[in-house]
Amino acid sequence: MTAVGLPGVTARRSSLDLVLRARELGIVLALALLVAVTAISNPRFLSGQSIRDILLGTAILAVLAVGQAVVVITRNIDLSVGSVLGLSAFTVGTLLRDNPGLPVVFALLIGATVGAICGSVNGVLVRYGNVPALVVTLGTLYVVRGITYFWAGGQQINADELPAGFLEFGNATLLGIPYLVLIALLVLVVTGIVLRNYRVGRELYAMGSSPQAAKLAGIAVGRRAIGAFLVSGALAGLAGVLFAARFGTIDAAAGTGYELNVVAAVVVGGVAVFGGSGTVWGAALGALLLTTIGSALAVLEINQFWQQAIVGGLILLAIGADRLVAARVAARLKKRGSHVS
Amino acid sequence: MPTQTPVLCVREVSKSFGAVAAVREVSFDLYGGEAHALVGENGAGKSTIVKMLAGVHRPDDGTIELDGTPVELTTPADAKAAGIAVIYQEPALFPDLTVAENIAMGHQPLGRFNTIDRAAMTRRAEQLFARLGVSIEPNRPARGLSIADQQLVEIAKALSADARVVVMDEPTAALTGVEVERLFAVARSLRDDGAALVFISHRFEEITALCERVTIMRDGRHVSTDLVAEVTVDEMVRRMVGRELGALFPKQDVTPGVVVLSVEGLSRDPVFADISFEVRAGEIVALAGLVGSGRSEVVQSIFGVDPRDGGSVKVSGRTLKPGSPRAAMAAGVALVPEDRRQQGLVMDLSIERNVTLPRSRALSRLGFLTGGSERRSAREWTARLRTKYGRLGDEVGTLSGGNQQKVVLAKWLSMAPKLLIVDEPTRGIDVGTKAEVHRLMSSLAAEGVAVLMVSSELPEVLGMADRVLVMREGRLVAELDRAKATEESVMFAAMGQEVSV
Numbered sequence: 001m002t003a004v005g006l007p008g009v010t011a012r013r014s015s016l017d018l019v020l021r022a023r024e025l026g027i028v029l030a031l032a033l034l035v036a037v038t039a040i041s042n043p044r045f046l047s048g049q050s051i052r053d054i055l056l057g058t059a060i061l062a063v064l065a066v067g068q069a070v071v072v073i074t075r076n077i078d079l080s081v082g083s084v085l086g087l088s089a090f091t092v093g094t095l096l097r098d099n100p101g102l103p104v105v106f107a108l109l110i111g112a113t114v115g116a117i118c119g120s121v122n123g124v125l126v127r128y129g130n131v132p133a134l135v136v137t138l139g140t141l142y143v144v145r146g147i148t149y150f151w152a153g154g155q156q157i158n159a160d161e162l163p164a165g166f167l168e169f170g171n172a173t174l175l176g177i178p179y180l181v182l183i184a185l186l187v188l189v190v191t192g193i194v195l196r197n198y199r200v201g202r203e204l205y206a207m208g209s210s211p212q213a214a215k216l217a218g219i220a221v222g223r224r225a226i227g228a229f230l231v232s233g234a235l236a237g238l239a240g241v242l243f244a245a246r247f248g249t250i251d252a253a254a255g256t257g258y259e260l261n262v263v264a265a266v267v268v269g270g271v272a273v274f275g276g277s278g279t280v281w282g283a284a285l286g287a288l289l290l291t292t293i294g295s296a297l298a299v300l301e302i303n304q305f306w307q308q309a310i311v312g313g314l315i316l317l318a319i320g321a322d323r324l325v326a327a328r329v330a331a332r333l334k335k336r337g338s339h340v341s
Numbered sequence: 342m343p344t345q346t347p348v349l350c351v352r353e354v355s356k357s358f359g360a361v362a363a364v365r366e367v368s369f370d371l372y373g374g375e376a377h378a379l380v381g382e383n384g385a386g387k388s389t390i391v392k393m394l395a396g397v398h399r400p401d402d403g404t405i406e407l408d409g410t411p412v413e414l415t416t417p418a419d420a421k422a423a424g425i426a427v428i429y430q431e432p433a434l435f436p437d438l439t440v441a442e443n444i445a446m447g448h449q450p451l452g453r454f455n456t457i458d459r460a461a462m463t464r465r466a467e468q469l470f471a472r473l474g475v476s477i478e479p480n481r482p483a484r485g486l487s488i489a490d491q492q493l494v495e496i497a498k499a500l501s502a503d504a505r506v507v508v509m510d511e512p513t514a515a516l517t518g519v520e521v522e523r524l525f526a527v528a529r530s531l532r533d534d535g536a537a538l539v540f541i542s543h544r545f546e547e548i549t550a551l552c553e554r555v556t557i558m559r560d561g562r563h564v565s566t567d568l569v570a571e572v573t574v575d576e577m578v579r580r581m582v583g584r585e586l587g588a589l590f591p592k593q594d595v596t597p598g599v600v601v602l603s604v605e606g607l608s609r610d611p612v613f614a615d616i617s618f619e620v621r622a623g624e625i626v627a628l629a630g631l632v633g634s635g636r637s638e639v640v641q642s643i644f645g646v647d648p649r650d651g652g653s654v655k656v657s658g659r660t661l662k663p664g665s666p667r668a669a670m671a672a673g674v675a676l677v678p679e680d681r682r683q684q685g686l687v688m689d690l691s692i693e694r695n696v697t698l699p700r701s702r703a704l705s706r707l708g709f710l711t712g713g714s715e716r717r718s719a720r721e722w723t724a725r726l727r728t729k730y731g732r733l734g735d736e737v738g739t740l741s742g743g744n745q746q747k748v749v750l751a752k753w754l755s756m757a758p759k760l761l762i763v764d765e766p767t768r769g770i771d772v773g774t775k776a777e778v779h780r781l782m783s784s785l786a787a788e789g790v791a792v793l794m795v796s797s798e799l800p801e802v803l804g805m806a807d808r809v810l811v812m813r814e815g816r817l818v819a820e821l822d823r824a825k826a827t828e829e830s831v832m833f834a835a836m837g838q839e840v841s842v
Contacts, residue, residue, distance in 0.1 A: 197456035199449055206435045206446055213433035216395070217446050218418030276437035329484075 024270065026321065027285045031292060038296040045299045052178065054288075054295050059184035060242050061287040064258065065265040066191050067235030069283035072266055073195070074228045075208040075275030076133035080122060081236040082258035083144035088114045088240025090148050093157040093250040100163035104245075107166065108183075111241035112234045118144055119233015123226030133229075141259065145252075152252035159248030170245030180242050184284075187235060192280045204228060208275025264311055265290050268318045289314075346409070348373045348537045349394075349425075349506050354403030356389050363389040366403065367563040369556045371506060376528065376538040378548040378569065381558035382581055382799070382832075387541050390558075391510045394539070395427040396420035421447070426499030430511040432491035436484035441466035443483050444498045469497040473527050489520035496527055507531060508539040513547060514633055525551055543631050543836055545574045557581055575829075578836070582799060582828040593787050597807070598622030599657075601791035602674075602760050604643060607652035612638045613815035616652070620760065625782060625792040627806035629799070630835045635815040636795045637679055640762045643793075644676040645669045656760060670699065675753035677746075679764035679795070685749040688738035692730055693719035695737050696751045722751035727777060746778065754785070761785060764795040779805060799828050811835050 038045045064081050071078045088111040095110065096102055118140065125136045159167060172179055195201035207214035207221050214221050244250050269286025271278025290311060297307050347370035356364045364386040371377050379387050392398040393405065396414040404411040407423055414420045420427070434443050441463045442449075450465065452458035466479035475493050477486070483494065492512055499507050509528070513521045528551060532538050540552055548555060549569055557564040557580045564580045565572075602620040607613070613635035620626045628636045641647040643654050645666040654661045662668040669676075678685045686695055696719040719733055726747040730740060737748055746766070753761065766782065767775040782805060786792050796802050802809055809826040811819040811834040819834035 193456075199447070199451075199457065202438070202442060202446065202449070202457065205438060209435035209437040210433065213435055216397070216417050216427075216429075216433045218396075218416060218421045219447065220418075272437075276435065332485075 024279075024282050024285060027269065027282070027289055031285070031289050034289075034292060034296055038299055042299050045296065050295065050299070054291055055181050056178055056246055057291040057294070058284075058288045059178070059180040060239050060246065061258075061261060061265055061291055062184045062284040063187050063235050063239040063242065064262040065269065065283040065287040066187055066280045067232035068262045068266045069269070069271045069278060069280045070191065070195070070204065071133070071228045071232045072263075072271050072273060073208045073275055073278060074204050074225055075211065076126060076225060076228065077137065077263065077273075078119075078122060078133065078229060078232045078236075079137040079259045079263075080118065080140040080144055081232065081239075081262055082255040082260075083141045083148070084115050084118045084233055084236040085240040085243060085255035085258055086252065087118065087144050087148045088112075088237035089244040089250045089254045090152055090157070090240075090252060092241050093162065093244050096163055096166055096244075097157055097161045102163075104166060104169045108238060108241050111237040111244075113237065115237020115240065116230050116234035118237070119230040120226060122233060123229030126229065127222040127226050145256070149252040154252075156249065156251040162244075162248060166245055167248055170242075170248070180246060183238075183242065187238070188280055188284050191231075195280060200224070200227075205276055208272075209277070261290060261311075262287075264315055268314050270318070270322070272322065273319075347371055348408065350406040350409075351390070351394075352404045352406060354390075354393060354400040354405065356393060356398055356401050362561050364393075364400075365561045367558065367561075368403075369563065369566050371537040371539060372554075373505065373535045373537050374532055375554060376532050376540055376552040378552035378555040379539055379541045379558065380543075380548065380555060380577060380581060381564075382797075385558040385581070386561040387558060388510065389561075391427060391508055391539075391541065394420065394425055394506070394508055396425075418447075421502060424503060424505040425508065426495075426502060426504035426506070427508045427510065428492055428495040428499065428512055430514050432488065432495045434483040434486070434491055434494060437482060439480050440477055440483055440486075440494055441479035443494055444469065444479075444501050446498075448502065465501060466497065469500050472500070473497060473530070475523070475527070487520075489516050489524070492516075492524060493527065496531070500531070504536065506537045506539070508541075510541050511543070512540075513542055513544065521547070545577065545836060549574070578829055578832050582832055593783050595623040595787050595807075597624045598789060601657055602643070602793065603655040605653050605655075607639065607642060607649055607654065609638065609642055609647065609649045611815070613642075613812070616812075616817055618810055618817065618820070620791045620793050622759075622789045622791050623786050624807045625786050625794060625805050627802040627809045628793065628795045628812060629797075629802045629809050629831050630812035632797060634812040634835065636812050637764050639812070640676065640764055640793065640795055641678075643669070644674060644762060646676070670756070673757075673759035675756055675758035675761050677749050677753055677761070677763040677766060679768070685752075686737050686745060689736055691734045692723065692728075692737055692740070692748055693733040695748055696722055696755060698752060699756055718755060719751075722755045723748070726751050726754075726781065743775075743778075750778070750781065758790060760791045760793065762793045762795075765797060766794060767796075767798065767801060775801075799831060802826070802831065803828065813837055 035045070044050060064085065068078055068081060091114050092107050092111045096107060122133070122137055122140055125131065126133045129136065169179055174182060195204065203214070203219045203224055206217065207219055207224055211221065240255065243254060265286035266283045267273060267286070268289060269278070269282035269284070271283055293310060294307055297304055297310070349371040350368070352368050353366045354364060354368075355362065355366055367386070367390065369377075379390065381387050389398060393400050393414065396417045396419045399415060405414060406412065412419070412423050414423065414425070435446070438446075444466050445462045449457045450461040452461070463479045470477055470479070473493060473496065477490055477493065483491065486494065496507070512524060516524065528538060528540070540548070542548055552569050554566060555569050555572065555577065556566040557577060559581055599622055600619050601622050604619070605617045607616040616639055618626070628639065630636050638647060642649045645661065645664050645668060648664045656669070656672040656674055659672060661672055687698070693715050697715045716733060723730065723733070728744050728747040728751065730744060737745060740748065763782070767778055779801070782792055782794070794805065803826055806826070807823055809821045809831055810817055811821065811831055813835055818837070821830055821834070
């Protein structure tokens with residue numbers, strides 16, 4: 001009944017933290033193991049070109065995964081990101097083909113804006129339509145893809161139609177790090193800091209953790225949800241520009257099926273599908289792991305059909321690990337919960 | 342010392358939900374440094390008042406004044422800004438966030454670049470807990486805290502928001518004796534620091550121990566506000582229940598027959614323990630008590646929806662297999678659950694499907710359900726219950742609450758049960774339908790069905806039941822026969838007070 005300084009709190013806390021962090025640690029270990037095994041069997045895996053490919057692929061997936069994590073943390077989901085990526089890539093590609101002088105910064109901004117518009121449509125539908133995000137974004141997935149197909153009408157934008165400066169941006173590096181990776185890192189760090197250290201970020205966690213309590217705590221739940229979808233959409237739009245810069249060839253099918261990779265990266269990265277916990281760092285690590293698996297299987301000359309089975313297995317493993325850790329943590333928290341003797 | 346002028350005045354507020362007036366022209370004042378009890382039966386409108394103060398519901402009429410100026414509490418954020426903190430019976434914390442974050446949510450201390458200063462946040466939580474005299478680790482997640490600790494976190498939240506009005510809605514319902522003591526110590530120190538406390542409880546000993554003033558509500562109306570010292574417990578109970586019994590409840594006199602249900606030593610930790618009673622054919626036995634006293638859990642355990650730890654249930658001399666609604670149904674037991682939308686009906690299916698659902702096997706031929714037999718049976722039963730509907734093929738969800746309840750009854754009555762268990766049979770349905778449901782229960786009893794009824798409505802209990810069993814905190818505390826059962830005696834037993842009238 002007396003308030004004391006609670007000696008030993010820090011020690012107990014750090015061990016608990018370790019359990020909670022185990023998730024990110026697990027991904028890093030899996031990644032290290034995968035890289036080691038693949039490199040031993042085929043040293044080409046560690047060549048500059050191979051690593052560059054993995055990093056570029058990760059950059060695009062990670063930008064999407066960061067946006068998705070923001071949405072999933074609020075106990076929602078955004079399935080439309082692949083289609084938004086496609087629309088943004090096609091919009092920017094068309095603009096650049098017609099105006100070769102357009103600076104890259106503008107291209108990035110335009111892509112993000114296209115995505116932000118799609119994202120706010122998702123957010124508004126979820127907020128005011130009172131429909132689960134799963135259904136809303138499944139709908140917009142097809143609508144946005146349909147719009148892109150209708151607009152493209154079968155045409156394709158080829159690399160030789162795009163300005164050299166833009167393609168250059170897709171390959172150029174700064175201090176040996178590709179611009180695409182730098183952009184992804186910037187997105188990751190900024191989002192990570194906002195989620196961890198700003199009130200807005202904590203409110204997103206709060207509403208995912210308990211929507212009921214969030215309302216009672218006076219959090220503007222609807223506005224925050226729209227905001228989360230807007231961020232996810234904008235990042236998907238940005239990823240579309242990165243996609244265009246990396247591949248150079250854009251048709252209406254760009255990014256088809258990406259949404260499932262993104263959700264997989266987020267789940268493997270330890271963001272709880274019921275909201276309230278997980279970090280964008282984990283989501284980005286998940287993206288890196290999935291991309292590396294794809295490359296490693298190619299290098300190991302394993303039939304790429306196995307890749308899907310392996311990704312599926314990883315998701316199940318991730319969810320199983322979450323359950324296990326959650327159960328153990330809950331038991332421990334219960335045990336040290338009561339201080340009334 | 343209580344302040345001279347009220348901190349918060351509730352002036353003539355009213356609130357209706359649809360046709361039901363939950364609160365009608367209620368007024369009372371709250372003074373700083375004073376604990377104010379709000380008491381009334383289930384459904385008297387206490388929770389609605391709490392939700393209006395919390396900014397969850399808006400009064401249809403009337404005003405809430407803070408320091409003499411009217412305030413609009415449209416959202417929970419408004420209430421928070423006005424310095425009103427509400428602690429619910431089930432605390433509303435964020436399980437994934439730390440205790441310190443839960444306390445600081447919305448007004449976290451900020452450091453450089455407006456980032457959250459975590460160290461300051463933790464320190465603040467530590468200081469608050471020190472002030473409350475409790476030791477909860479600020480950096481642990483809220484998940485896994487006991488209800489008592491969660492309430493303390495809620496109180497710390499109220500303190501950190503400098504709340505001047507703290508509303509506690511039945512905070513002690515889920516607490517043990519020691520935890521209640523500690524909560525009271527905290528509440529007293531809050532009060533002594535000048536906060537106005539609103540305390541809702543069904544336990545009079547807590548009210549007399551903590552509060553200076555008591556407001557009594559009945560049927561959504563304000564009955565009285567007095568100093569606790571100037572009003573006896575007997576008087577409070579009388580004011581809470583003082584209602585006239587209409588001739589609404591036409592229970593026919595029946596001589597009880599053989600024992601149909603016999604329950605012995607039924608226990609389920611920690612919800613209820615050692616429940617024993619019998620129900621005879623032709624008898625209506627009511628299970629009364631406050632919400633949360635374990636009534637519904639007992640009947641669900643008898644029916645087998647909920648598991649049980651010990652004891653036996655016999656129907657017509659045969660022991661029922663625990664945890665098996667199927668066995669209970671086979672033995673002739675029917676349960677009309679409390680929440681008909683969730684447990685009693687399949688809202689998307691047609692009326693006839695719902696009525697015939699438990700008997701779909703008996704009505705089918707060679708494993709196929711034929712529309713004809715289903716329809717015939719459904720028509721017969723809905724007619725007996727005078728159900729109003731458009732077509733039998735309509736979805737049940739389109740019916741009014743009262744008619745839905747009739748469909749639930751039809752569904753179970755068509756099985757010709759020996760024992761009918763009804764949980765809150767008339768909740769949320771209008772007076773006319775209520776009377777029909779009562780008439781029906783009475784005529785069923787006259788036909789020799791044993792009826793076990795859970796009800797929070799005292800007039801219904803007193804009017805319908807041949808015997809009243811009263812539960813309090815998971816135990817059977819009284820058995821009153823029709824002659825002895827009065828509103829006062831049942832309420833006294835339900836609240837754990839001696840009858841001293």
